[in-house]
Amino acid sequence: MNIRLPRFLSTAVGQYTATSGSLLLRCRAGLEKILAGEVNALLAPLKKRNKGTGGTGGLVVISNSGEVEFRWPTPEAVELLSQKCRVAQSISQRVAPGSSPSSPAYFPCTSLDELIDRLGTGPLSEVLRERKAFISRVTSDDSKLDGGPAVVHKLNAALALTTEVTNGAPVMIDVSDDMCSVEYIRRDESTTRPWLDDSPPTVTVEEKPLRQPSWSTIGPGTSPSPRRRPHRQPYRGVIPPPTVAAAAVLKTSILSILSRTPANRAATEDVLVWDPFCGQGTLMLEFASVVLGVPLSAATEVKATPHANAHRLQFIATDPLEENVTAARTNLAKFSTYCQPWFPPRSMTNARNSSPSAAPHYGGRKIKRDALRHEEVDSNVSAEDELLSQAEASSSPARPVGSDPRSFSTDEDKSWNLPIRFSINQAPFHSVLPHIQGPMIITHIHSQRFATHQGIKMFQTFGHLVGSRNDWAGVYVLTDSKAFQTYSRLVWETQFEIQTSSDSKMRLLRWTGLRRGEAAATSSVKQSR
Structure with a gap:
């Protein structure tokens, strides 16, 4: 033929x-x-x-x-x-x-x-x-x-x-x-999102020798080889698919929040978005690319179309693992470099932050730097143990004492040269949550990261701390964990659902503002009427 x-x-x-x-x-x-x-x-x-x-x-x-x-x-x-x-x-x-x-x-x-x-x-x-x-x-x-x-x-x-x-x-x-x-x-x-680093960071885990008790009667040369507890591989970070992360961002109300001026707030007040388990920063970068209207390829004549109020957005990303924070900062640096044709380097100094006489504003969108824990994470301590190291902390701790709290957008974070202000910190979520007010929460909780008994405790702590306040601009969780919905004891609404494997689904959940007991009480009151 x-x-x-x-x-x-x-x-x-x-x-x-x-x-x-x-x-x-x-x-x-x-x-x-x-x-x-x-x-x-x-x-x-x-x-x-x-x-x-x-x-x-x-x-x-x-x-x-x-x-x-x-x-x-x-x-x-x-x-x-x-x-x-x-x-x-x-x-x-x-x-x-x-x-x-x-x-x-x-x-x-x-x-x-x-x-x-x-x-x-x-x-x-x-x-x-x-x-x-x-x-x-x-x-x-x-x-x-x-x-x-x-x-x-x-x-x-x-x-x-x-x-x-x-x-x-x-x-x-x-x-x-x-x-x-x-x-x-x-x-x-x-061919899309050239700023994403697909390779997870590699960390060398140093094995520490076991200490023999001083009262041991076993003499030299007769000691049996020490038995070591099996060491769990440290969490390397599970990256949500960028297209799914983008869908999660578009399902939030961030664009409408940036567009409107709340009646009880000044038009110039910042809009804060917080990712408490940022991983390698995928959600953070999708948020930035949506708000800034960045094209997905540099080889194009299509220009970036940032939201008119993009400068009002502050994004804080935290994670208890140092390797994830490092990866998130690396990816943000790539994103900043990629955006230079549309947002050239310029001074990002904020007059409100540079004023030395500004009065402390406890309970607002400020954070005391010392409140974040920057100590090194022990290689033998799991992510869940680090998250729960202060699980007994009160949901309403005392106000920070000492120097004035600093803005999330610190001097080192202004080097990104983007209209949006970013801050990426190594800190457990429960040490950050009491120091911020009225943010939108969006995060990714993967079952692989919290598939332990300690993970269940973390879900309970997260649900308790989030449910104890009603000033959130929205709480969104992208997760494939059924245990999270159960043990957080919050009432969630499914925004979308996709099949990730034959027996697993990933959902975007939005908190309805109700806790499990409150929902049951509300239902019984309606039935009695």
């Missing part, structure tokens, strides 16, 4: 138009509504600016599980979504085979010759500047296309010769039964 793919590719490369197909955005199953909402939010400024002239293209629809389709997009909309859609795991451009505006993206095809002839008249876009291998796949074993699954080998053999013609744009030819579509992949997981 004569395969003429080089000919059709050489004659069909042209400008992408709003009528030549659709944009497919794929995400984790369960995040489709969040992805569709993100697409609509990103397109809103374009629609407003181009009102009456066609705007951005057609409709946004949830076509399948884990897939959102944006039909007939304009080139500007394609570029914008490719660079700023954070929940999508991959984005591809489906092109129609014919030049007519009514040509469907999926078209009937039962022979390879027919496939080549149909593709020979369709518009093909140069959607990537990078050279990548072509990808083809058959999604149905009983395809009516002659040759069946073997057609994949034939297509790949022909497409391999056309790299120069298409500038290496990845192609996916999707054949299902007697239907076919062609997709050009614009973005995948490997």
Whole structure:
């Protein structure tokens, strides 16, 4: 069979138009509504600016599980979504085979010759500047296309010769039964978020010798080899998938909080977000990229579009493990460097923080530096033991005494040169919580990190300390731990749920403001009425 793919590719490369197909955005199953909402939010400024002239293209629809389709997009909309859609795991451009505006993206095809002839008249876009291998796949074993699954080998053999013609744009030819579509992949997981460090930090654990009691009667040379307790590997940090972290950020109310001015607060008052178990800083960086509107690739003409009140946001990240704090700082430094084209280095001095005569503001969004514990973590002490070293501390300790409390945004943290202020500290959550007021909490609690009896105690302590106050701007926990929901004794509302394995699900939980006993009492009162 004569395969003429080089000919059709050489004659069909042209400008992408709003009528030549659709944009497919794929995400984790369960995040489709969040992805569709993100697409609509990103397109809103374009629609407003181009009102009456066609705007951005057609409709946004949830076509399948884990897939959102944006039909007939304009080139500007394609570029914008490719660079700023954070929940999508991959984005591809489906092109129609014919030049007519009514040509469907999926078209009937039962022979390879027919496939080549149909593709020979369709518009093909140069959607990537990078050279990548072509990808083809058959999604149905009983395809009516002659040759069946073997057609994949034939297509790949022909497409391999056309790299120069298409500038290496990845192609996916999707054949299902007697239907076919062609997709050009614009973005995948490997080409996004260059500031993330995928390799966890490595820490050398020094084994300490066991001490023999001074009263031992065992003489030298007769001592049996000492028995050592099995040493648990230190927690290296579990990174939540960045697309899932982005979905969690978009489900919070942070953008609306930044936009509004509370009646009982000054318009310039800071908005504080706190991640008490920051790990390697994935949630922190997704928060920053959403609020700052940073594109996901530097090789683009799309600019950052920061929120008008981004300067009001302070993000404090804490973790009891030094290695996690180091990794989070490293990733934030990468993010700051990546953002330099849009936010050049400048003085970030805050007049309120630089005033030496400022009166202490206990109970506000301030923290006394000495309140954070910066001692080194013993290599034989688990993360849970460190978290619970002060578990008996009161939920309302005495106010700090001594020097004036310092802002979360300290001098060393101003070196990031970003509109948002950051502070990353090594500290257990219960030593930080009493010194802040009214923050939004968002954190990731993975079952692997707290899969011990001490972890259950931590869940109880966390639930007690959070439930003892009602001044939170929101409490969100991304977790796959069922024990956390049970032992925190708080009433949670599930914002979204995704399957992470055959027997495990990850959920974003939002605290309703009720504790378990209060919810039961409220329910009984309603029933009595």
